[in-house]
Amino acid sequence: MARRGSSGAMVWLRGFWARVSIVLFIGISVALLLSQGNLDDPQSFNKIRVAADDVAAPAMQAVDLPLGGLSNFGSWLSSNWNAAERVRVLEAENRALRQWESLSHALHAKILRYEQLLNMQGEPEVRVLSTRVVAEAHGPFVRSALLRIGRDDGVSEGLAVVDPSGLIGRIVSVGKHSARVLLVNDLNSRIPVVFQGASVRAILAGDNQRDPKLIYVGKGFVPKNGDRVSTSGDDGVLPSGISIGEVVEVLNPDGSVGYRVQTYANLSTMDFVQILARQPAVPPELDPISPETGDQSIAILPGAADPSTPVTGELQ
Amino acid sequence: MSQGITRLSSVAAQVGLFAWIGVPTLASLLGLLIYVAPIHMFGMSIPMPLFPLMAIFFWAMARPQLMPPFVVFAIGLIQDLITGGPLGLWSFSYLCAYTIMTTQSDAFSGRGAGMLWAGFGLMVSLTMVAAALAGVMVMGAKIDGYHLLAQGASTFLVYPLAGRLYGRLQQTTQQARRMYDIHHGMTL
Structure with a gap:
């Protein structure tokens, strides 16, 4: 009982x-x-998130091995579908690209010569780190990716992440062996951009839709369909000139015309990516000149005996 | 010889006990890893089904004692951490749906596969509504509703397959549990 x-x-x-x-x-x-x-506040719960990423990244890599085979089979099947037609298109594209290649070589040589003549300073070298995406979050609330590369490999917050087509996003948190990329179409992504050929600035803002939108477009400038957009480097973090995509006009729900950017990089099928590791520009107040070394930063232009003497010249 | 068999059976039984307790949680976590894996078919990203939700539903209906609220909370929280989303979003959504479904489990469990699938459809709907509400609460009205619907649909469609797989797992762990009980002279 x-x-x-x-x-x-x-x-x-x-x-x-x-x-x-x-x-x-x-x-x-x-x-x-x-x-x-x-x-x-991007730092909210950051330590917990970074620790979780460090644990998840190796586990994800282990899971990705068998699942990668499934993905590869799909890619193989789709690439072999209608192969003859694809070869014809690629050959035509290759012919056109050869012309562009020779033109770009000529332009590159010309730019190098101009930079040498002008004694161009202030473009720090960019170190490229390649890695693979081990996890993606394409949910309705967040657009991010997890990389198996971290602080030990020289990765830090703010670095640009690209694929062969263009910008994907930037690093927002870094663990010992993992890093999280905030994609350009995530709600929290804001990137200063420039319209190529027009030198007009704007901000590329993600809103969890496929294509990020353009906000704060320079006064008086009306973007057109197909205008190319690249990073402006105004934030002092991302290098300037990284291709992002092309402008597409869209109709907003309120009937007004809006502008979005169709990214060159396919943000939903990322595989291998590159991190552009560049030393960010340090403000002068944080980088004082030591009395022993003196001012080493002033470039002495060719032909000028004294840095204070104005230099006139003509480009060849 | 007999000593060796006894020892082997003891080890198997210990493993069996662990499996019995940990399988639902491990199955949910494995589902979570597959959910965030970068799987692309034909150059496209698939709206990945919420595998953790399937595991939660299956064990909440089959053996609720193996899927207690704190495990549901932990799975949701780990999902938030791995996806880099707002903390608490999926744990809140899963728990809301779990609470309603466990109170209505008599209406769905033991009444055939079709009824169970319908019950899962209700669970998916509840989860998505809770997630949308939580998303709006945290991020304003900036959620991708189309993606949410696509994810809900893919989760619903994949369940019969995943449910069968979880059923097999459940049977195996039950056998392991029996072995353990026999080894320790207990009855189920």
């Missing part, structure tokens, strides 16, 4: 704990959600 009573009490206690724990954990979830506000 007493045994039956204690068993009943246990059942009641279990049921009670189940109900309490549901309320408790829903409460904790809501508290977590509210504590993040609208994610204005």
Whole structure:
């Protein structure tokens, strides 16, 4: 009798704990959600996130091995589909690209010569780190990717991530062996851009849609379909001149015309990516000149005896 | 000889006990890893089904004691961490759907595969509504509704296959549990 009573009490206690724990954990979830506000603070819970990424990245790589075979089979099947037609198109494209290649070689040589003549300074070298995407988040709330490369490999926050076609995003958090990329179409992504050939600035803002939108376009400038957009480098973090995509006009829900950028990089099928590791520009107040070395940063232009003497010249 | 068999059976039984307790959680975590894996078919990204939700539903209906609320919370939280999304979003969504479904489990479990699939459809709908609400609460009205619907649909469609797989896992762990109980002279 007493045994039956204690068993009943246990059942009641279990049921009670189940109900309490549901309320408790829903409460904790809501508290977590509210504590993040609208994610204005990118550092919120950053340490926990970075630690989780460090644990998840190797596990993801292990899972990716067998699943990668599945993806590769799909790619193989699609690349072999209508192969003759694809070869014809690629050959035509190759002929056109050869012409562009010779033109770009000539222009590159010309630019190098101009830079030499002008003694061009201030373009730091960019180190390229290649890696593979081990996890993607293309959910309705976030657009990010996880890389198996971290602080130990020289990665830091803010670096640009590209694929052979163009910009994908930038690094937002770095662990010891992992890094998270915020894609250009994520809600929290804001990148200063320039319209190629027009030198007009704008901001490329993600809103969790496929194509990010252009906001704060320079006064008086009306973008057109097909205008090319690249990074302006105004943030002092991303290098300037990284191709992003082309402008497409869209109709906003309120009937007004908006502008979005169709990215060259396919943000939904990332595989191998490159991180452009560049030393960010240090403001002069944080980079004082030491009295022993003196001012080494002033470039002495060719033909000028004294740096203070104005130099006039003609480009050849 | 007999000592060796006894020892082997003991090890198997210990592993069996571990499997019995940990399989639902491990299956959910494995589903989570597949969910975030970069799988592309024919050069396109597929709206990945929410595999963790399938595992939560399956065990919430089959053996709720193996899928307690804190495990559901942990799975949701790990999903938030791995995807880099707002913390608490998926744990909130999963827990809301889990709470409603466990109170209505009599209506779905033990009434055939079709009814169970319909129940899962309800679970997916509840999860998506909760996720959308939480998303709006945190990020304003800036969620990709189309993607949310596509994800819900793919999750619903894949469930019969995943459910069968989880069923097999459940049977195997049950056998392991029996072995353990026999080894320790207990009955189920």
